[in-house]
Amino acid sequence: MAEVTANGLGQHALDAVRAHEAPATGIAHAEVHQEHPIKLYLVVWAWLFILSTCSYLVDYFGLHGYLRWSLILIFMILKAGLIVAVFMHMAWERLALAYAIILPPILVLVFVTMMVFEADYTLFTRLAFFGAGP
C-alpha cells in the first residue's frame, strides 16, 4: 500500500502503468485499487460533508449536556482522522513518521488536564472572593 502515496521518486507513475496491466497479469487487489484513487478521495470528501452536517445538526437541534459534548467530540475526531489518514496520506506512511508526528500532540492532553484543575481553582477563588457573577 505504501506505493499509493508516491515517495517523490516517480513511483506513482509507475504504479499507474502497472495498475492498468493489472487485469491481465492478475496483480493482488491492493494494487488494482490504486487505479481509482480519485474515488477514495470522493468517498472521504462525502463522509466529511456528512460528519460536518451531523455536528451542525447537534447545534441546530439544541442538544445539551454530555450527549452534546460527546457527539461533538466523536464527529470532530472522525473528521480529523479522515483528513490526516487519507487526505494527508498518513495511513500509508511508515510508522516512524506517523508516531513522530501524531504522538506529541496527544501529549497536549496532559497540559489540558493541568489547565482544567488550574481553571477550576481560579473559578473557586473568584467565587469565594468576588461572589457569583454580576
Next chain:
Amino acid sequence: MAETLTHIGQTEPRPAGWQGIAADWSSDQRAFKNVSWGKAMMWIFLLSDTFIFGCFLLSYMTARISTRVPWPNPSEVFALRIGGSDIPLILIAIMTFVLISSSGTMAMAVNFGYRRDRRKTAILMLLTAALGATFVGMQAFEWTKLITEGVRPWGNPWGAAQFGSSFFMITGFHGTHVTIGVIFLIIVARKVWRGDFDTGRRGFFTSRTGRYENVEIMGLYWHFVDLVWVFIFAFFYLW
C-alpha cells in the same frame, strides 16, 4: 512495502510495525526512509503549528472555565437572519463546507500532479485557492458583523469579556493561515501551469528545481488548515 537504498545503491525491504520504528530510528541513518526532506520538514512545521493552535484553544478553555460571568451562546451570536427567521450558526456551517470542499479539490490536485496532468492540477489548485479566498471573505464578513454589534477584545454585550479576545485571536490566526495558504497555492499553481516541474526550472527564491511532490507538500499545509478548523469549529463554535 517501503524500500530504502543502501550505500551501494541496492534496495532492500524494511521491517514493519514496532520493529520498523526501532530499525528506522536506530544506527546513525535517516529516520524517515521513504519521505523526502521537504515533506518531513513540512510535517515537523505542522507539528509545531499544532502546538500553537493547541495553546490558543487551551487558553480559551481556561478562560471559559474560570470566568464567573456566563459565556455568550455561540449558537445565537453567530446566527444569521435569513428569510425572516434566525438560523443558528449557519454562516459557520457554510464556512466549514467551503473549507472541506477546498480540501477535497486539493487532494485531487495532488493526485493529478502525480499523473503529470498539469492542466487539471493547476485548475484544481486555483479552485482550492478560490474556495480558500471565499472562506476568508466570509470570515471578514463575520468579523465586521461582530464588531458592529459591539464585540471587542475587552468586552461584548452578551457576557464574559474573554469571548472577544478568544474569538479574535483564534479565528484571526486561523484566517492568517488560510490567507498565506491561498497565496502559496497560487504560486505553486503557476509553477505547475508553466511546467516548471517538468522542465526543471529553478525557483525564484530558493534557486532549486522543484518536483510534483511540491504539490503534495502544499497539500499537507492546506489540509492542516482544514484540520485546525475542525477543532475550532468543535470547541469554539459548537461547545
